[in-house]
Every structure is written in structure tokens, then in C-alpha cells.
Amino acid sequence: MAKTVILVTNQYSCDRIIYAARIVADETQTELNIIEVLDSEYQLNPQAIDYLFMLAKQNDAIMRIVMAEDKLEVIRDTIAAYDVDHVVTGMPDSHQSILYALWKEFPQKQFHVVDQTGEIIDVAKSQRTSA
Secondary structure: OOEEEEEEOOOHHHHHHHHHHHHHHHHHOOEEEEEEEEOOOOOOOHHHHHHHHHHHHHOOEEEEEEEOOOHHHHHHHHHHHOOEEEEEEEOOOOOOOHHHHHHHHOOOOEEEEEOOOOOEEEOOHHHHHHO
16 A cells, blocks of 8 residues: 655654644545654654654554664665655755755655644645755
8 A cells, every 4th residue: 555654753743744644644545654763863752752652543653763873764765665655744944954855866756844833735846856
């Protein structure tokens, strides 16, 4: 079955991304999968992880946590290895965000970003090549 993959970080505010991705998965009839790649950049927050796991369960999603220093490699492997049609993330925080590399590397995938208010914004193909 085709998948919608959500990329989250170790933060409570990622709940808006899960809720938005549930809408994408329902509209596209895809399985919902959440991946959280943790590295030394973020301090581990067990309460936030528990909260996101609870939300995953409530939204019929599979959640996976991976500890790795090379987040981009893990995310690339996930997108490439599974039948991923849609990728849902938060907004890039800078022009150095790994999202720009993913958008260029996987032009056949549909990327969606979720703003601070929970609005889903489709990443246009033109933005992917010019970023």
C-alpha cells in the first residue's frame, strides 16, 4: 500500500503535522507512517515522544524513532525504500534545511509542509528546483 510519511522532531508542536498528515492520508487513501530521526542536535524529550506516540496511535499511524547523526541519509533511505507517495513536514527553518535537498532528490514524490497554524501547503515543483 502506498504511504504518506510524516517527518517530525522531538517537539510537542509536531502534533499539528500529524493531524494535517492524517487528512492527506485520508484524501489519498495511503497508509500513515511517522518517522522521528533524533541526533545530538536536540535534547531528548521523553514526554514529547510519548505524546507523539499517543497521537500516532489515535491517528492509526505507525511511528518509528531512529537515532542517527546523519538525518538526511535515514530520511532518504526511508523515502526510497518504501512505497512513499506523500511526505508531510513542518516548514523549513532556513535555506540550509534538509527539506530542500529532499525536494530536489525526489521530484516524483508529493511534498506538503504544515505551517504554524496547521495549514497544509503543497510544495510546488517549481519551488523544488529553484530552492
